[in-house]
Structures are given as C-alpha cells and as structure tokens.
Amino acid sequence: MDKSDGCCSTHLIDGDGNFNVDGMDSFSKEVKLAECGLSYAVVSIMGPQSSGKSTLLNHLFNTNFKEMDAFKGRSQTTKGIWMARCVGIEPCTLVMDLEGTDGRERGEDDTAFEKQSSLFSLAVSDIVLINMWCHDIGREQAANKPLLKTVFQVMMRLFSPRKTTLMFVIRDKTRTPLENLEPVLREDIQRIWDGVPKPQAHKETLLSEFFNVEVVALSSFEEKEEQFKEQVDGLRKRFFHSIAPGGLAGDRRAVVPASGFSFSAQQIWKIIKENKDLDLPAHKVMVATVRCEEIANEKFSSFIANKEWRQLEETVQAQLVPGFGRKLSSILDACLSEYDAEATYFDESVRSSKRSQLEEKLMQLVQPAYQFMLGHIRSGTLEKFKEAFDKALNSGKGFTGAACDCTEYYMSQFDERSADAEIDQANWDCSRVRDKLQRDIDAHVAAVSSAKLSELLTTYETKLNKAISGPVEALFEGANNDTWLAIRKLIQREIETAVAGFSGALSGFEMDEETKDKMLLRLKEHARGLVESKAKEEAGRVLIRMKDRFSTLFSQDSDSMPRVWTGKEDIRAITKAARSASLKLLSVMAANRLDDNADTIESTLSLALMDPKSTNKGTSVDPLASSSWAEVPPSKTLITPVQCKSLWRQFKAETEYTVTQAIAAQEASKRNNTWLPPPWAILALLILGFNEFMTLLRNPLYLGVIFVGFLIIKALWVQLDIPGVFSNGALPGLLSLSTKFLPTITNLLRKLAEAGQGRGNPNPQHNPPAAAKKFENSTDDSSSSASSEVTSRNGIEYSSPLAHQKLQ
Numbered sequence: 001m002d003k004s005d006g007c008c009s010t011h012l013i014d015g016d017g018n019f020n021v022d023g024m025d026s027f028s029k030e031v032k033l034a035e036c037g038l039s040y041a042v043v044s045i046m047g048p049q050s051s052g053k054s055t056l057l058n059h060l061f062n063t064n065f066k067e068m069d070a071f072k073g074r075s076q077t078t079k080g081i082w083m084a085r086c087v088g089i090e091p092c093t094l095v096m097d098l099e100g101t102d103g104r105e106r107g108e109d110d111t112a113f114e115k116q117s118s119l120f121s122l123a124v125s126d127i128v129l130i131n132m133w134c135h136d137i138g139r140e141q142a143a144n145k146p147l148l149k150t151v152f153q154v155m156m157r158l159f160s161p162r163k164t165t166l167m168f169v170i171r172d173k174t175r176t177p178l179e180n181l182e183p184v185l186r187e188d189i190q191r192i193w194d195g196v197p198k199p200q201a202h203k204e205t206l207l208s209e210f211f212n213v214e215v216v217a218l219s220s221f222e223e224k225e226e227q228f229k230e231q232v233d234g235l236r237k238r239f240f241h242s243i244a245p246g247g248l249a250g251d252r253r254a255v256v257p258a259s260g261f262s263f264s265a266q267q268i269w270k271i272i273k274e275n276k277d278l279d280l281p282a283h284k285v286m287v288a289t290v291r292c293e294e295i296a297n298e299k300f301s302s303f304i305a306n307k308e309w310r311q312l313e314e315t316v317q318a319q320l321v322p323g324f325g326r327k328l329s330s331i332l333d334a335c336l337s338e339y340d341a342e343a344t345y346f347d348e349s350v351r352s353s354k355r356s357q358l359e360e361k362l363m364q365l366v367q368p369a370y371q372f373m374l375g376h377i378r379s380g381t382l383e384k385f386k387e388a389f390d391k392a393l394n395s396g397k398g399f400t401g402a403a404c405d406c407t408e409y410y411m412s413q414f415d416e417r418s419a420d421a422e423i424d425q426a427n428w429d430c431s432r433v434r435d436k437l438q439r440d441i442d443a444h445v446a447a448v449s450s451a452k453l454s455e456l457l458t459t460y461e462t463k464l465n466k467a468i469s470g471p472v473e474a475l476f477e478g479a480n481n482d483t484w485l486a487i488r489k490l491i492q493r494e495i496e497t498a499v500a501g502f503s504g505a506l507s508g509f510e511m512d513e514e515t516k517d518k519m520l521l522r523l524k525e526h527a528r529g530l531v532e533s534k535a536k537e538e539a540g541r542v543l544i545r546m547k548d549r550f551s552t553l554f555s556q557d558s559d560s561m562p563r564v565w566t567g568k569e570d571i572r573a574i575t576k577a578a579r580s581a582s583l584k585l586l587s588v589m590a591a592n593r594l595d596d597n598a599d600t601i602e603s604t605l606s607l608a609l610m611d612p613k614s615t616n617k618g619t620s621v622d623p624l625a626s627s628s629w630a631e632v633p634p635s636k637t638l639i640t641p642v643q644c645k646s647l648w649r650q651f652k653a654e655t656e657y658t659v660t661q662a663i664a665a666q667e668a669s670k671r672n673n674t675w676l677p678p679p680w681a682i683l684a685l686l687i688l689g690f691n692e693f694m695t696l697l698r699n700p701l702y703l704g705v706i707f708v709g710f711l712i713i714k715a716l717w718v719q720l721d722i723p724g725v726f727s728n729g730a731l732p733g734l735l736s737l738s739t740k741f742l743p744t745i746t747n748l749l750r751k752l753a754e755a756g757q758g759r760g761n762p763n764p765q766h767n768p769p770a771a772a773k774k775f776e777n778s779t780d781d782s783s784s785s786a787s788s789e790v791t792s793r794n795g796i797e798y799s800s801p802l803a804h805q806k807l808q
Helices: 021-030 053-061 112-124 144-155 178-195 225-237 258-273 280-305 307-316 324-343 348-394 399-421 431-477 483-506 513-540 542-555 571-589 601-610 612-618 641-672 679-688 690-698 701-720 722-726 730-760 768-788 801-807
Strands: 002-004 007-013 040-046 081-085 092-098 127-133 164-171 211-217 791-793 796-798
Touching (some): 258 280, 280 307, 307 348, 348 431, 399 431, 431 483, 542 571, 542 641, 571 641, 690 701, 701 730
Parallel strands (some): 127 164
Antiparallel strands (some): 081 092
16 A cells, blocks of 8 residues: 555455455555545546646546656556545545556456456546557547446446436547537447447336446647646646535445445456356445444444443342343444444435344343342342332231231332343343242242241130130049030030131231131131040040049048048948049040030940949940940040040059048048947956955055055056057058067156156255155146157157147
C-alpha cells in the first residue's frame, strides 16, 4: 500500500490475476471505508495501453498512480489493477486504474485478462471512464472498437445489472468541435452494441437501459497542458456528490455497503477468474450474508467482552440485581444498534435475518442470567412470604385470611419484580417461574396448615388426656356396676367440650366439611382410644387392684378403721364379701363396655368362681374354659375367661395367708380372754379343797404366806407377759419363758434388796409412826414397782396393761 501527498493506494490485482486481500483490507481500514455506508462511489478507467489513463486520474482525482515516462519509450506502466482514494472529493470516491488494452506485453491473442478486468470494472464501478484518442473516432479499426466490444460482451454476463455510466474521454482533441464528434461516436457505439451477440432475454434491449453514455473531450496534455488542466478541473467538479440523484453515479440499485466492498470485490474477482456467470443480485445477497454475519459475530464477541455485561452476569449469579432488566436491555440495545448502524446498507432481508440470528444468540447467552434473576426474585419473595405469613398468624389473624392476603400481596410483588427484570428485546414468559412460586407458596401454606392443625389437634388431645386419664383411672380403681356408665358419661361430656372448642378453632382454616368431619372423628377416636388404652393398662394390673381391694375390705371395718380380731367377727362372711368385691373388679375389667352392650361376664364369673359347686352340679363344662366371652367381640375383650380363672386362682393363693392370719389372731384372742377354768373344774376344787380351805381359816398365818406368794406370782406374770408370750403358740411361749425366767427372778430380788437397804437408814427427825407408815408404804410401793417393771430383751419391750390398771 502506497501513501503519499495525502493519497492512499494499493495494488488490488497483480498482473497474474491474484487478488491482494491483505492490501485491500489495509486500504479499507486506512481510508475508513466501513464508515461510509452507501455514501461512496467507485470510478474505473480503461483504455489502450499508454493512452494516458494514469496521468488523467492523477490530475482528475489527485491520485498517485505511476505514469509512463515518455522519454523511455512507450511501454506497459500499469500492471493488473490499482486502486486509490480520490483526494478532496465528497463523498468518498475510489478510483481503479486498469491495465491498458492492446498491449504488446500480453500479445495479440491474450485477451483473457482484458475481458476479466473489464467485467470486474463493470461489476464494481459506478462510473467507467473509457480513454480514447480523438483521431480514432470514425475509424472502423480504431483501438477503441475492440475495447467497446469487450465491454458490451462481458456486460451480457451480468444478470440484472445496474445502470452504469460510461464516460468516453476523448484525448488530444483537435479543432473539430465536440458537437460534431459526439454524434459520430454515439453512432459507432450503437453499431457496436447492435453487433454484439445478446441472450434471448436482451435481444431487443436498448443500450440506454444498461448505460448512461457521457462524452467529454480534453486537450493534449503535452501540447496544451494548462488548457488540459483547466478542462480536468471542470470535469472534476462533476464528480462531487456523484451519488446524488441526477449525478454521474445516480443509479445505486445494486450498490454494496462500503463495509462489504472488500469482500464483494474479492468474491466477484473469484467468480470471474473461475469463468462463471456473475449474478450481481445474488452476489449482493451473498455479500450481505457474509458481511452481516461477520458484523453479527463481531457484535456478539463485543457483547461477551463487555465489562458491564460480565459484571452484571457475575453479580446476578450470587444475588438479586436491582434494575436488572433495564441495565441488560440497555447493553443489548447498544449492541444491536451498533449492528444496525454497520449493516444498515446491506440487503434488508439478509440484514434482518442476521439481526434475528444475532438477537437469538444474545438471548441464549443472557437467558441463564435472566433465569438466575427470576430465581432470586422467586426465592426472595417466598422467604418474605413465609416471614409475613408467620407474623400474621402470630398476631392472631385467621389462617385462611392470612394465607389469602399474604399470597395475593407477594404474588403481585413477584409480578412487579419480574416485570422489572424483563428484557425489552426478549419476549420471555415467566409464567413457569410464577407457577413454581405459586406451588411453593401453596406447599408452604399446606405444610403450615398441616403443622397448625396437628398442633391444634395435639393440644385438644392433651386436654382430653388430662380430662379423661385421671378420672378414668380413679373409676377403674373403684370399679363397680356403674363404672362403665360413668366412663361413658365422662367421655361423652369431655368429647362434646373438646369438639366444640376444636370446631371453633377449625373455623379459621379453609377446609371442606369432609376433612373437618375426619379431624373431629379423629379427636373422638382419640378419646375412645385413650379410655381403651387406660382400660388395657388397668387390666394388666387387675390382680394388684384385686388384692388391694380385698386387703382394704378385709382389714378395715365399715368405718374404715382397722379390724381387731376379738373372736366375735365372722371371718367367713368378711372373706366372702371381700372376695365378691374383688371379683366385681375383675368382671368390670374383663371387657371394654364403651359401646354399652349387655354381657353375662359378671354372672359367669360369679357362678364359676364364687359358687363352683353349683356350677359343677348344673353342667360338666367349665364356663371359663374359653378364650372369648359370649356376646363380646375379641377386640373388646381385655381379659379372657381362661385368664380370669388363672388370675382368680392366683388371687386366692396370695390372699389365703391373710385369712389364715386373721383366724389365728382370733383364736389367740379367744384364749387370752378366757381366765377362769371350766365350771366342773371349779366344782371339783370346792369339793376336793374343802379341808385345805378350813385349815387356812383356822391358821391365818397361811393366808399371809399365800398372799405374799400371790404377789410374787403376779409380778412374774406381768414381767414375763405370759398372755403375750403364749399368743403365738405353746412351744414358742415355753422357749421364750425359759430364756426370761431367771433374769426376771434376779431383777425382782435386786429390787427387794434395794428396798430393804433404804428402810435401814437412820432418820434425823424422830418420827417413828411416820417412819413405820413410810415403811409400809415403801413395801407396797416396792411390790407395785416390782409388778409394773418392764423387762427388756433384745431391744423388745414387754408390758402388761393389766398391771398399769392395777397401779392406777
């Protein structure tokens, strides 16, 4: 590429027909061709070799094409095709200097390049200058005739060509006026056009439909240089605003936008070199397709590298971005606007198609970020909904009202935020995300509703537990004929209370009657289940309850005072009553009677257990030899007949000892309360002891000895606790007496000795009567003391209540 005097030029196609792609790209960038859009024109010049084409272009457009040195002889100066930008002409005008025709260097028969360059010039140029000598006008074999034939022949290979301006520049004009030369030239041109073979479609086509023919004449540069320059300056003015309507290049139907000119020229030359027909409209579409795609790719890459977009993409992956839609729409709009600006002059259908493809690629690129944004909006809205919903419930608002209000508000919030995140260039529907949010909200409401209902149900179940468990347990503990009736009344009352409260609490929830009835039924079943569970629990420890009841009734009287077995009580009747009460407890606990169904359990147990003899007389079959009760379903059975029989046998075995002990205590009490011998023994004593009795009456001293002996025996009786010792039996009593007899005798003697020593002490006051009286009292006191003394052995105290009564 050559740059000098403000002009920029490049060797576009060399003499061998090679297109200089790099040079053309550099030239386009240097002259900023892409910025021109459609505001540019292409001028080319063709003509015989050494006819002054380069000289004319350099003076006409201020270019720097290489000119022939006349002093070195006439030879080929321009090889191939050169291109330069005109200096000082608006709009941007590109000039192509073609290799001269009819040159001896290529020879007479080598016209291939001549035709190819001519076709290329016609395909890309708006204005074609045909440089010719003035003296060739009117000659049949002049140098311009083959050139015109070539131009018209190659023109037939262009499908639907645009109208090109052919400007014939007559060089070295003679004295013949132009007005006289122009008709002759136009006649020659028409004759040549008529003689060129044409396709069938263009047999009758006029030359004016393909070309605007202009004719100008210039004086000789060598002989009249100043006049030549003045004429060139006048001609130069015609190239200003050449693309305006009525200008030299007014027909712009097939023009390629400036940004695609380089590629278009390259492809046109390629097709020409391959000797293919050149369809300019199709070529225009192809150029537009390639170039618009290049522009779209450039803008797509530019968008990916955009710092604002990359920052927005990175941020939205982690958090919510306020104004996301507005920011991203602005970036996209700038990218698409740049595409529109650069591709605006290309074929509209291609431009629109590639723009749609670019938009689609951009939308595919930004859609994940948009989805991230919607995800943040959805999750943020859901969290705020949960907080607001919980707050509304905690404030005491009804569940259904709180759910509806919060759902409506936060769904509208989602709509507002999603609308703010919408991208102007996209027509995306966020209904799927909205539906997911709605499902999440509904799921949360359902979960909270389930939790609240479960909590509410648990609360009322707990209340039922407190209201039923204690009373039911107490009723079972004191079981009687009315126990199950009382339980049914209790459970009915508590269920009605709980159902009323629970129904009122459920009014705040939106549910159908069927669901509500199911929950109320569950509450009722819980109450029944609670009673059934408690009944099974009490049935498991019925034996303990039976023994406790038996012990209570057997050991206490009607006033709940402990019984003292004095020998007057009817132990058999008491035992039977206590056992009957225990059997009553067993019959109550044998089956679940919440449904108030009549049964014969009590009578069966009474006959089989309390009166087994009458049962055996009536039938040989044991009524308790079964695993189920008559008229009682197995699900309602708590204790089977076989288990009842086993429990009764165990109960009797464990309470038998208590009855035996009571009988033994009663017998001992009877023995202890019988002091006098039988009447016959008393009569025998009176008859056989008459003589001894008379002896005592005759000798009173015996009475004193007997009296003293009585006191000693009485004291031993009290000290040894004879009744208490023999209350446990004769043998244990004898063994106990054998161990206590000697210590008791020793204790009595010691007491007597101490009493005697106390009587022998001198008294400082002389009062013998008082002393004698004191001695008597001391003797009495010693005797009483001896009779009331308590003897301790092995930590056990023995005392006689009779002795205390006597002392009193």
